[in-house]
Amino acid sequence: MTTTPVRDDDFLRLDQQICFSLNAASRAFNGLYRVVLKELGLTYPQYLVMLVLWEHGDLPVKKVGEHLRLDSGTLSPLLKRLETAGLVRRERSALDERSVVVGLTGEGTALRERALRVPRRIAAATGFELAEIDDLRTRLDRLTGALDAAALEEPPGPGPGSE
Amino acid sequence: MTTTPVRDDDFLRLDQQICFSLNAASRAFNGLYRVVLKELGLTYPQYLVMLVLWEHGDLPVKKVGEHLRLDSGTLSPLLKRLETAGLVRRERSALDERSVVVGLTGEGTALRERALRVPRRIAAATGFELAEIDDLRTRLDRLTGALDAAALEEPPGPGPGSE
DNA sequence: CGTCATTTAGTTGTGCGCAATTTAATTGTG
DNA sequence: CACAATTAAATTGCGCACAACTAAATGACG
Structure with a gap:
């Protein structure tokens, strides 16, 4: 261990720096995406889901979640909104009735062209x-x-x- | 310009990497903080507010927001929860009745000792x-x-x- | 075969982040 | 002084993240 001796007091301020910087950068990114994605009618998390589908094709909710580190608590309502927007379809898998497969609609596939920019x-x-x-x-x-x-x-x- | 020629197609995947990595890192940090801060009864954003107050002392909501890049829409309910938890007090400034000054209670000040770890x-x-x-x-x-x-x-x- | 543990989505509840709006106080200007 | 513009908080509404829970289907095992 190459632990540099640092007082807890100083550490508390250093800490604020790194955790805060990361948080701020993440939100700044989010803000820029919000502006850029507005014309596509997507939020940033929705855009991430679309990226996954464009790259991997139809996937069960579980797999989408693994790619994005998100669980059904987040994905279920999000996917429902994408479905309402006409970008994806959701169907129970015939092989495994527990699973719901998320697939792109024609509109969803077409959106990729605009997203390329x-x-x-x-x-x-x-x-x-x-x-x-x-x-x-x-x-x-x-x-x-x-x-x-x-x-x-x-x-x-x-x-x-x-x- | 040292723009390396990259096809939009490849770019779309590169893009997913950086925005996604930052997002994931931020959430991973959040998850760890959630675990560590649980024993203090604080969420991560609440912890950030406490850090600001511990470092700068009493501040109007506006100033807290400037330190954290947050607006009153986020801070008002958050501060109300900290007040309910007995960690901060909120009082209208006498000099400027528009401003609300956020101050640490004894309990809020004392919490710093435990937060040092x-x-x-x-x-x-x-x-x-x-x-x-x-x-x-x-x-x-x-x-x-x-x-x-x-x-x-x-x-x-x-x-x-x-x- | 029946029972139980596991897996997969969905639902509920809490809190955050942000846009848009509202309210009240202050400041600037004639 | 009167009145418009600005400023600070708070409120409302929407979407995301996550924990906890429910419901239904599947798989394992005696």
């Missing part, structure tokens, strides 16, 4: 080089992995091997 | 060196600045050209 506008807005974006993405993914792992270890007991 | 647990969970966290923070802040600026320029017109 979105990423360039977003990327341009960041002012970052592609390489830097990629580097940032790598670090963030590593961070996410570490945080998820930690969240699983935190709740049960404060030490190794209780219960 | 939080950052270390979070930082440990990331598995990142302090230097790397700081580097990441810097990049994210730059990103946020660029995105905010872009969001202000986007809405008026689609720019030179299209439509």
